[in-house]
Structure formats: structure tokens, C-alpha cells
Amino acid sequence: MAIAISWGTVKSLLIFFGPVLLPRLITAYRSLRVSIASRPPPRPLPAAAGRALNILFGGIVFFLLLSLPFNPHAPEPNIFTLTRSRLNTPTDVIFNRLSRFRPDNLLTSADTLLQSKLTSLGARRVYLTFGPDALVSCQFCSYDDLTTYLLYYLPFHVLLPHLAHLMLLGIATSAPLAGRDSARWRMKFTLAGLALAAIDIYIMASYDAINGAPLSVRAGQNPPTSLYNNITLLRPLAIVVCDILCAAVIWLSATHRFFFKPPSSEDQIDTAVQMAIQSLTGATTKLHASSVTRNAVVRDKALKSRDDLYWQTMAASESPTGAGGEILNNIWEEEEVARAMSRAMAGQGGIDLAQLGVNANDFVRGVTEGL
Structure with missing residues (x-):
């Protein structure tokens, strides 16, 4: 019964929106065919677009290193997973187990400070969501209001990497540096970077490490996972994927393999002006070379005498009469x-x-x- 109703709803929507959507789809299909037919053959990658790809490649390598779990800035392992402890495991038991993973079975000063803070379920929620630094270092935060921890966490952990990413995209799509093939994607790439940052902020603001955990974790059967640890490594990895897609789009459009856009009238005028400037520059260079050669001939006595003799001979051979009116032999006659x-x-x-x-x-x- 539900299937019949769903199919009827689909048919009603098609009947209602079909007259509007069908002509648009046909027009889009025809324009796509015309664009593919008029697309020029692939060309080598321009130097400016190559600079944009090099910039993006540097960013990809940097953020890819940050996404590796063994990089110097990677977060410490989650103590619940490391010690196989559950949410309701007493704090002393957790840190007694943790001491086995420390040199000489002794807790560090950071472990001792964290032990003094990790005494309630709210503290463990903060630890799993925003990490040990927010739990230990935030002076204005409260367990009853997680927004205070979010405000402490966002600037350096979320906003800073995404601002660096947006700056990287801005440099890679700068027209003076990366050319027009990359600059045409500037707005779209910026929106993609902003969307990535917005998704990151939404996840950190809405996720609850305890209430959003699986039932087995809330029932105390399995160790809880740390959103802080996972998102710290997934954030640069998401940026890497975004930059790879941006680099692929630039490469496809710059080599005219896809996303071809015919040059506008302004681009055609600029190209014509550049060709005219190059032609005038070449003509000026040749005239200057001719002038230099002529000056060199005139300033040298031997060359000047030979040049005068040549033109006197040519004038005499072309004219049957000389300067005094006498008849000369014309070689052509x-x-x-x-x-x-x-x-x-x-x-x-x-x-x-x-x-x-x-x-x-x-x-x-x-x-x-x-x-």
C-alpha cells in the first residue's frame, strides 16, 4: 500500500514539475553537447596553472603529514582506549593502568594534573569532546555549559587550520600568480573551504561524546572513543581531499580537458592588444638594429667610402646620362x-x-x- 502511494506521489510530482523541468533539461543537454563539440583539443599545462598546482601540492603534503597519527603534533592516545577502561571506571583505576604505559611506571606531571580534573562524568565528556588541554587549561569554562569549552577550543583547533586553508586557496587562485585558469575558480573554492569549516564547527558544537556514543559504551561495556582524537586527524585529511579535488579541477580546466569556458570579449581584446604590443616591439627592435647598423657604416671611413662607391655605381648603371649630361653605357641596354x-x-x-x-x-x- 505504501509503495502504491509513494509511486502515485512521484507521478503527481512529475506531472506538476515536468513541463517546467523537461525544457530546462533539454536545453542543458544541448548546451553540454555544443560545449563538448566546440571544445578545443587538450593543450599542455600553462606555466601559471602549474604554479597553482605546485602551491596546492605543498598544502596537500603539509596537511597530509598533520593527518598521520605519528606526527609530532598528533594528540596523545585516548586514555580510555589505551587502558581499556569504561566510562564508569574509577579515576584511580584508570590512572593506575595508565602508569604501566609510562617510563618507570610513574605518571608524568601532565597525567597527575589530568587525574585531578577527570573526576566526574561531565569532565569525562569534556575530555572526550575537546581534549585534555581544554579540560585542564580553560579557566572560565564550566561543566554545566559546554559552550564555554567550545569557545576555548575553536580558535586554535578549528579556525586556525581552516583560515590557513583558505589563505592557501586564495594564493592558489590569485590571478597575478596563478593565471586566469585558476582565478576563475576562486569564488567556488572559497565557498568549498568555508563549507568545510562550517561542517567542522557544526560537528564540534552538536556532538555529545557520551549521549552520542553507542549503547554498549553508555552501558559501560566498551571503552568510549574520543571525538577530539578522531577529529584532530580527520580535519587535515578532509582538507587534503578538498585540495586534491581543487587541483584536479584546475588541471582539467587549464588543459581544456573539461570545464572549458570560451574566452570573453575582454579576454579577446587583451589577447589582441598583447599581440599588437609584441609586433610593435619586434618592429621597434628591427628598426633600432637597422639604425645602429647604418650609424656604424657612416662612422667608419672605409665602410662609408665603399657604401658611396656602391650607390654611385648603381646610379650610373641605372641612368644613361651622367652628372655632366654625357651619355653613359647603361648595362641594362x-x-x-x-x-x-x-x-x-x-x-x-x-x-x-x-x-x-x-x-x-x-x-x-x-x-x-x-x-
Whole structure:
């Protein structure tokens, strides 16, 4: 009966929302197909996106080391699990068992201070939720109000690592450092980091290490687990997973394998301006080189005399009359030269005019490259 009602409810919802959702789904499917069809082929990873991935990789390695149980900043083992004690086990019995794990079977000063505090069920709730430091060091906290312990716990244990994570994401998505391929994800990555921090705060504010424990733990059959120990190692591990996903998104989008976004009009204008600037820079460099070469020729007497002689010879060969009006021999009007030019133009002079044109085009292209 329940199945029939559920199916009828589903059909009613489909009938009601179908005319609205179906066109949107069809439009989204078509736009996805167009996006995939117009996506350019994959390209190598740009240098700017590579810097973003290197920054994220450094953060991944750092937080991964913090998630290992044997790192220097890892919390001390839970004394209930270590000594196989239950919630209702007397304090003296717990610490007598704990002394067996200490050098020379003697409790340390920190153990003695913790023993003086761990005398009630409320204290054990604080120990399992916020750790031994909050139980021992907090001066304004009260067992009757766990919010006071939460305020003591949050700044250094929750907010500080998440602020460091957000700063890491901000650097990895900075446009001047990581390029536009990474900067386009800045808002989404920031929201992901904030959501991760909000989930962490919600867990610490809502979880009760005793009331939320399994029934066997509350009945005194099994040792209780410590939320403080677990969350201290899981927090950097969650950040590592988030950074891995962010790095994968940057890599896919930067290499045009997925999440391709066509360049906007502003990007196209910027690209055109950059190309124009590069062309003008190349032309300026070539003009400057030509000017330097010309100055070098003019300043040297031998080169200057050879240059003058060359242009005088060329002027005399091109003009049939000299400076005094006398008739000079024009090399282009000589009979042998005219016949040789005629044979060459007819393709009978052993000269490949097509190859000569290609060579001339290559020469002009090389001289005017960038103009």
C-alpha cells in the first residue's frame, strides 16, 4: 500500500514539475553537447596553472603529514582506549593502568594534573569532546555549559587550520600568480573551504561524546572513543581531499580537458592588444638594429667610402646620362644583357623563377617578421 502511494506521489510530482523541468533539461543537454563539440583539443599545462598546482601540492603534503597519527603534533592516545577502561571506571583505576604505559611506571606531571580534573562524568565528556588541554587549561569554562569549552577550543583547533586553508586557496587562485585558469575558480573554492569549516564547527558544537556514543559504551561495556582524537586527524585529511579535488579541477580546466569556458570579449581584446604590443616591439627592435647598423657604416671611413662607391655605381648603371649630361653605357641596354634577360624570363636561362620567387618571399618574410 505504501509503495502504491509513494509511486502515485512521484507521478503527481512529475506531472506538476515536468513541463517546467523537461525544457530546462533539454536545453542543458544541448548546451553540454555544443560545449563538448566546440571544445578545443587538450593543450599542455600553462606555466601559471602549474604554479597553482605546485602551491596546492605543498598544502596537500603539509596537511597530509598533520593527518598521520605519528606526527609530532598528533594528540596523545585516548586514555580510555589505551587502558581499556569504561566510562564508569574509577579515576584511580584508570590512572593506575595508565602508569604501566609510562617510563618507570610513574605518571608524568601532565597525567597527575589530568587525574585531578577527570573526576566526574561531565569532565569525562569534556575530555572526550575537546581534549585534555581544554579540560585542564580553560579557566572560565564550566561543566554545566559546554559552550564555554567550545569557545576555548575553536580558535586554535578549528579556525586556525581552516583560515590557513583558505589563505592557501586564495594564493592558489590569485590571478597575478596563478593565471586566469585558476582565478576563475576562486569564488567556488572559497565557498568549498568555508563549507568545510562550517561542517567542522557544526560537528564540534552538536556532538555529545557520551549521549552520542553507542549503547554498549553508555552501558559501560566498551571503552568510549574520543571525538577530539578522531577529529584532530580527520580535519587535515578532509582538507587534503578538498585540495586534491581543487587541483584536479584546475588541471582539467587549464588543459581544456573539461570545464572549458570560451574566452570573453575582454579576454579577446587583451589577447589582441598583447599581440599588437609584441609586433610593435619586434618592429621597434628591427628598426633600432637597422639604425645602429647604418650609424656604424657612416662612422667608419672605409665602410662609408665603399657604401658611396656602391650607390654611385648603381646610379650610373641605372641612368644613361651622367652628372655632366654625357651619355653613359647603361648595362641594362647592352645587347647581351637584354638577350640573357629574355632567355631567363622565357625559362631558358637555367634559372628557376618559381624557386627564386619563394626565396624572395622567404627573405621578405624574415626581414618583416613581426611587422
